[in-house]
Amino acid sequence: MGNAWLRWALVVGAALAALGGGLYFGLGQRTEAPAPAAATGLMGLALPDPTGKEQRIDQWKGKVIVVNFWATWCAPCREEMPEFVKAQTEYGSKGLQFVGIAVDQADKVAQFEKEIGLNYPSLVGGFGAMELSKTLGNKLMALPFTVIVDRQGAIVHTQLGVLKPEKLAQVVKQFL
Amino acid sequence: MRRSGVAGLLLAALLALPAVAAEPKLLPPEEAFRFSARALDENTIEARFAVATGYYLYRDKMRFAVTPEAAALAAPQLPAGKSKEDQFFGKVETYRGDVVVKLAIRGGAAGQSVVLAADSQGCADQGVCYPPTIQKVTLVLPAAGKGPGPLVDAFPPKKRWFN
Numbered sequence: 001m002g003n004a005w006l007r008w009a010l011v012v013g014a015a016l017a018a019l020g021g022g023l024y025f026g027l028g029q030r031t032e033a034p035a036p037a038a039a040t041g042l043m044g045l046a047l048p049d050p051t052g053k054e055q056r057i058d059q060w061k062g063k064v065i066v067v068n069f070w071a072t073w074c075a076p077c078r079e080e081m082p083e084f085v086k087a088q089t090e091y092g093s094k095g096l097q098f099v100g101i102a103v104d105q106a107d108k109v110a111q112f113e114k115e116i117g118l119n120y121p122s123l124v125g126g127f128g129a130m131e132l133s134k135t136l137g138n139k140l141m142a143l144p145f146t147v148i149v150d151r152q153g154a155i156v157h158t159q160l161g162v163l164k165p166e167k168l169a170q171v172v173k174q175f176l
Numbered sequence: 177m178r179r180s181g182v183a184g185l186l187l188a189a190l191l192a193l194p195a196v197a198a199e200p201k202l203l204p205p206e207e208a209f210r211f212s213a214r215a216l217d218e219n220t221i222e223a224r225f226a227v228a229t230g231y232y233l234y235r236d237k238m239r240f241a242v243t244p245e246a247a248a249l250a251a252p253q254l255p256a257g258k259s260k261e262d263q264f265f266g267k268v269e270t271y272r273g274d275v276v277v278k279l280a281i282r283g284g285a286a287g288q289s290v291v292l293a294a295d296s297q298g299c300a301d302q303g304v305c306y307p308p309t310i311q312k313v314t315l316v317l318p319a320a321g322k323g324p325g326p327l328v329d330a331f332p333p334k335k336r337w338f339n
Contacts, residue, residue, distance in 0.1 A: 074305040078264045103307060130307060140204055142304045162303045
């Protein structure tokens with residue numbers, strides 16, 4: 001009798017915990033926990049850099065990868081990127097690799113790279129990149145959107161909106 | 177002892193809820209920048225954006241087009257926006273609240289059905305931008321003297337259970 005009650009309580013408790021988690025991801029910033037298949041899709045992605053040379057994301061496998069979806073027309077994106085440049089300098093030697101995916105045109109990407117002295121690659125995704133970010137949890141397809149991938153290629157954090165330096169450091173340090 | 181474990185699990189589930197409130201909620205672009213339009217007469221369309229509080233549109237990203245092209249939309253007179261000095265874009269004009277734009281049609285005929293497409297781009301104050309979004313409405317141009325046609329919503333608001 002007592003055991004049956006306990007079993008039900010456990011089931012309900014687990015369901016509530018799952019609901020809590022679901023709400024957290026579902027409503028929080030309208031980002032959802034990406035499925036493992038989404039991580040595979042991201043790692044297998046190949047996009048041109050601004051010079052037109054194709055770059056595969058999995059060339060950085062084994063590092064902690066911060067994939068940042070951005071655009072030159074997105075002011076908050078431009079605002080946070082100088083912080084990413086600093087973080088790349090600080091943590092690069094420890095195995096951190098930033099990769100930008102621009103929802104934009106190659107010439108505009110190249111110009112902005114020069115402007116802020118970008119020290120990590122930014123690939124050119126066009127609007128197809130928005131669709132990809134949707135599979136990674138960016139339901140509203142808004143920018144900036146950032147995905148952190150651990151050394152094993154699993155997604156460990158997604159962020160819609162500006163990723164503050166403190167938050168970035170807190171997440172990244174766990175996996176470096 | 178085991179019961180306290182269950183209680184702990186329930187507590188953890190409940191504690192997860194306040195975290196939701198702390199995170200910003202965002203509207204989809206068609207709700208943040210609700211577009212509607214009506215035909216005032218056979219030569220004029222009134223286009224409207226109802227920009228939700230906490231969101232804004234860029235004036236220089238706003239474009240309109242009609243099909244069929246023979247209806248010949250004249251270059252729109254966009255109202256002045258609120259000027260702000262952007263760190264990156266220099267002086268930009270933005271719209272908040274209601275934006276009303278009168279569009280002149282040169283080749284329209286009474287009773288003709290036209291599709292008005294509005295291209296807009298905006299952001300939320302929370303620090304998120306939406307890609308350029310196209311919203312469309314279909315309007316029938318009214319005959320002279322008949323008065324304006326009905327206001328047509330690009331994305332009619334969903335029915336809500338509780339109002």
